[in-house]
Amino acid sequence: xxxxxREKIEKExxxxxxxxxxxxxxxxxxxxxxxxxxxxGDPNPSCFAVVVGVLFLSFRGIVELWYRRQxxxxxxxxxxxxxxxxxxxxxxxxxxxxxx
Numbered sequence: 001x002x003x004x005x006r007e008k009i010e011k012e013x014x015x016x017x018x019x020x021x022x023x024x025x026x027x028x029x030x031x032x033x034x035x036x037x038x039x040x041g042d043p044n045p046s047c048f049a050v051v052v053g054v055l056f057l058s059f060r061g062i063v064e065l066w067y068r069r070q071x072x073x074x075x076x077x078x079x080x081x082x083x084x085x086x087x088x089x090x091x092x093x094x095x096x097x098x099x100x
Contacts, residue, residue: 001078005062009082012058016051017090022097025054047094052083 001009015021026047059079063071071079083090 001075008062009059009079013055013086016055017093019097022093026097044094048091051090
């Protein structure tokens with residue numbers, strides 16, 4: 001992943017995990033707009049999966065728009081590494097959003 005793509009992904013994460021953005025995503029998910037309730041117990045893992053899914057779609061969109069191609073296997077691996085590195089921060093923001 002080149003520096004420009006990495007910076008775009010980091011910015012997408014920064015923007016998405018702002019509380020006002022997370023509250024909208026989590027609120028939509030929690031309201032069962034698609035008819036899928038939260039699994040019994042802690043909703044944090046489900047919310048984390050939704051947020052990572054949104055980030056992955058954004059990542060793919062950036063690659064397709066800017067580079068006019070699909071992400072390579074190496075870029076996907078690097079994306080996963082970025083998510084793993086920032087997972088604690090993302091989960092912390094999700095917990096804050098769920099507590100509101």
